[in-house]
């Protein structure tokens with residue numbers, strides 16, 4: 001039965017959406033708290049110290065205290081109202097815990113050594129952190145590289161604090177390039193188990209999440225956790241650039257896509273209302289498209305124009321990089337949607353569109369590269385399986401697409417099938433090209 005967590009509801013009702021975003025304040029559904037805690041505390045020794053360094057309203061500590069009355073419970077949170085709510089929730093359940101108001105990532109660490117950390121640390125993208133905080137954290141935490149997330153800093157600190165961890169995390173660290181250091185840190189700590197949560201587990205948040213169990217008892221298992229319980233699907237697959245919960249990662253032979261084509265972001269104008277219009281209004285207006293206009297094989301009709309003034313765009317927003325027109329005003333290029341889900345969505349553009357930055361543009365590196373063949377490979381079932389197993393995020397990243405393996409020969413039939421938009425013929429030709437690459441036959 002769900003305990004009385006009303007104090008937590010009152011706490012969050014006081015917070016504005018911006019405050020919640022900056023502090024990553026999304027409470028864990030009670031059924032997840034209960035299932036994760038039951039599993040994590042089961043075989044701990046006597047009187048274990050159980051810590052939640054981002055305790056919010058104290059729900060993980062509450063679940064732990066109910067299951068293990070001998071435990072010493074410690075909670076830390078940076079928000080005084082969260083600490084107050086945790087006091088109230090734990091008192092209502094007849095439990096005692098040491099609750100500390102502190103920044104869990106401060107130096108020196110305010111966290112006590114613990115036997116187990118149970119937590120759902122805050123998920124906060126670097127651009128939503130105050131600049132001074134981000135600069136400080138990105139200098140101190142080895143996993144905070146590039147576009148990682150605040151939760152990566154928490155994982156680093158938690159791994160240094162306790163030998164066992166049961167954490168609710170977004171799934172982005174499993175496949176994004178910016179989390180390579182975090183994957184290495186978790187892997188170096190030994191086996192772990194990973195279970196995906198349902199996509200709607202967090203009400204009102206569009207984030208895919210996983211449960212990470214690390215420390216004694218973990219055995220590189222993968223599976224899922226639903227309200228009905230845990231399901232194991234097989235071993236956790238750890239690839240060089242991504243980990244997968246869906247079985248072995250399919251491998252493909254070939255050279256990286258970016259040895260054949262260059263990848264560019266579309267026009268980064270920095271101000272859509274100023275530069276993008278539904279009608280052609282200005283001599284510099286160019287037909288454009290957004291990710292949503294990229295259909296499989298072809299672009300939807302022109303619905304908007306972008307006034308292409310790179311100097312003006314740069315003067316107004318010095319960080320934008322609108323590129324030079326030569327990237328866009330070419331007879332042929334591939335336009336790739338910037339959000340694609342588990343397979344790539346791309347089209348051939350022969351109308352000299354100037355796509356916006358919700359798209360990428362792919363250009364041949366040498367005149368011999370046949371873009372129809374490249375498009376065919378990208379839209380084939382083989383590449384979809386390769387890409388989809390590694391990259392579950394909706395957002396497509398150029399560094400990840402650049403790694404798609406492309407065979408060195410067998411391009412002709414792939415290009416022909418792509419021009420004809422004949423999927424059956426395309427998949428056969430693509431399979432033959434990869435088989436030939438693998439076995440070295442010409």
Ligand SMILES: C[S@@+](CC[C@H](N)C(=O)[O-])C[C@H]1O[C@@H](n2cnc3c(N)ncnc32)[C@H](O)[C@@H]1O
Nearest residue numbers: 026027028054055056077078079103104120122
């Ligand atoms: C995702 S919520 C989790 C709350 C609770 N443990 C749960 O599972 O429902 C993350 C919590 O981290 C707290 N937090 C954010 N930054 C923090 C920091 N630097 N140190 C400690 N707590 C922090 C937030 O106030 C919030 O309560």
